[in-house]
Amino acid sequence: MKAVVRYPIRLLLSDMDGTLLGPDHSLSPRTVEAVEALRAAGVFFSLATGRPPRAMRQQIEALGVDIPTAAFNGGTLVNPDGSYLVTHYIPREAAVITLELLSRHEEVEVWVFADNHWLLRNPHGTMVPREQHALGYAPTVVDDFTAYLDRIDKIVGASGNGQLLIDLESVLQPLVAEQALASRSQRSYLDITAMQANKGEALLTLAKYLGVPLEQTAAIGDGGNDPAMFHRAGLAIAMGQAEEVVKRQADVVTGSNSEDGAAQAIERFILVSR
Incomplete structure (x- = not known):
């Protein structure tokens, strides 16, 4: 486990299901408010998910995401206007x-x-x-x-x-x-x-696109496809209900997605650092 990063985070890349979304796949008011606070503080926020692009639209709109997002575990990076920035197909x-x-x-x-x-x-x-x-x-x-x-x-x-x-x-x-x-x-x-479709590569591409050093990025998730971005990010956050093998690869652990763990992490580890 890496030491917890102590300088301000400028980009947060978040998993969706099991992380940003509750067990019923909804966004809680607290989570929406936490993301709004991030953006108001000048922190970039985006999504990295196994979902296809068309299954992200509602959440993108609700959260006001205005930078590229990563679908298919990073296989497709999608611009805010719906055009594709990067696409990787399975051979x-x-x-x-x-x-x-x-x-x-x-x-x-x-x-x-x-x-x-x-x-x-x-x-x-x-x-x-x-x-x-x-x-x-x-x-x-x-x-x-x-x-x-x-x-x-x-x-x-x-x-x-x-x-x-x-x-x-x-x-x-x-x-x-x-x-x-x-x-x-x-x-x-x-x-x-x-092979190129992983959340670690998505974080690297997005950070370069935005001009943010990797040490000033954070990643949060709960699944077996999330450590790929944990290993790239300056700060890696695992959800409370994640399997132990996932938690061991993170810097810190927050609450579960039924406890607004993503909002807790934003409030405790990112906004406070600013």
Whole structure:
């Protein structure tokens, strides 16, 4: 664990689900007020999430985010006007390997994000209603994913069997090494993205874009895809409900997302430092 940074933070990059959003995927008034206070203090604020760009619009508007945001775990950086600053697709070979492996397991629902759509073969999967509620739009049902193999932003293996996803992560990562990354964004989701599509690279790109030194950046999150930005940031903050392996890679731990932990962190570790 690094020593806690003692100088003012100029950029905060925040995860969304499990961090900025409560268990019901809503923004609390306290969180909105904390982000407003950040921006009033001259601190840049942005989002880094496994979600697709179209599933971030409501939160971007509610929080007044006016700088690029990172979707698909950093695979796509989106300008405030909706245009893309950076895009990374999963290489075709890695996509084929991933889809073949995940499809072997009946307990795993396989989702593909491409062409601004959420694609799946089985619309009746038990995880679908939860994801549709979180994203705010319905999936597109396809017979297979072949037509999209060259332009896939993200593949997700969704399952209520968390241990199975842990096992699949350990099996899959060596198979797609140097082409793609497999990480659990939440206990029920195994995300596969391009190698360059990680939140650490997103933070680096965003900091350079804004002219902010990395030592003056902070990152906050709760999932297995968040330590990538923890390792880049000057200050890394883990949510209270995060797994221990995530907490150990952060500088400090705040409250859970059911306790407005993100707002607590902003108030305690960032605004106070200014």
